[in-house]
Amino acid sequence: MDRLLPNNEIYLDEEIKAEYPTATVTPDKTSIDFRTHKNLRPFCYHCGDYNLSYGQKYFWHRCVSFRHFFCYYCFDYSLKKYTHTCVDGEPIVDECRTIEHLLCGKLKFCCKSPGCRKIFGGSAIKKHEITCEKQPEMACPVNGCKWRGRIDVMEGEHFKDHEDSKLILRNVVLKLDPGRKYYLLILGKFVLVDYTSEELGEVYEHSFSLSVRNGDVGTAVKPVGLVSTSHTLLKKIVGDDSVKSVRKNVVVFVYFE
Known part of the structure; x- marks a missing residue:
């Protein structure tokens, strides 16, 4: 860490x-x-x-x-x-x-x-x-993309080419759209948050997959997500996991531990 x-x-x-x-x-x-x-x-x-x-x-x-x-x-x-x-x-x-x-x-x-x-x-x-104009170039974290450049250009211009993805320069997603991929820049690493949601009558099942997209963070360190809604913690997730809630919209906070 x-x-x-x-x-x-x-x-x-x-x-x-x-x-x-x-x-x-x-x-x-x-x-x-x-x-x-x-x-x-x-x-x-x-x-x-x-x-x-x-x-x-x-x-x-x-x-x-x-x-x-x-x-x-x-x-x-x-x-x-x-x-x-x-x-x-x-x-x-x-x-x-x-x-x-x-x-x-x-x-x-x-x-x-x-x-x-x-x-x-x-x-x-x-x-x-x-x-910063002197920052090292970073590779786009989207699988198969060969683009490299500055982070601000990647966020403001390049990610427009990836319509089903969004780059977030923080470690929290406040509004999740099902089927969209979120790339969070955390401590110099891109963490992919792959999110889907399914309506089960009066309950929603929110499914997540968390993975690091650029470089190795070591076997002892992993991305962890805290899923919450209305200021209430629903579940701590690691890797591939899901949580049920009566709420259609949830928030996910991601960090390394």
């Missing part, structure tokens, strides 16, 4: 150094040491997003050991419904305006595209990397 996680270099500007003089970047430049905490890696463990705090007035979510963090978006669609426990079994802490929370909300990150020297805050770095 660790090899899938982002490794952007952290940049401490002069204002952060003045306000938080004890904050230092570790030798590998991907973590920070602050107060009693060592090797803090301030990104969402589910989606890799560096935008954790969503402003000073919003909560962030972390395990009690400060080893894992979760953005508001992923927490709302996964841990909040499924379990209030971190991936290592520790409780999740929801907090706002602690000194660690405020510091991480001000950090800046270097673009990871080779040759790009631009630096952005956590709320902007992901958007930049999607549109």
Whole structure:
């Protein structure tokens, strides 16, 4: 799992150094040491997003050991419904305006595209990397397609050629259309969500197939889906699985574990 996680270099500007003089970047430049905490890696463990705090007035979510963090978006669609426990079994802490929370909300990150020297805050770095002109080309995840190019071009233009498919640059599908294939970009990997639905009288059966489409993630890591409706978790699915519901529309949140 660790090899899938982002490794952007952290940049401490002069204002952060003045306000938080004890904050230092570790030798590998991907973590920070602050107060009693060592090797803090301030990104969402589910989606890799560096935008954790969503402003000073919003909560962030972390395990009690400060080893894992979760953005508001992923927490709302996964841990909040499924379990209030971190991936290592520790409780999740929801907090706002602690000194660690405020510091991480001000950090800046270097673009990871080779040759790009631009630096952005956590709320902007992901958007930049999607549109960065120096980003490495990625192959289209649709079976049999030979196209390669930038992610923003793939999403905005190329996927128009795949009428039965949709590319989503997040790890949740809020509106599922039966018979359509969804390709979710999660931690640099494309996860195919193949979805069908069948009406069974007053109940609907929602069937899913989850698979990684580009590269190996290792035998110990797999994509997992949490299917929910009306803020209620229906089922945790792995591989090929289905769930019945009285609701015609469901939401699926996907992550690696």
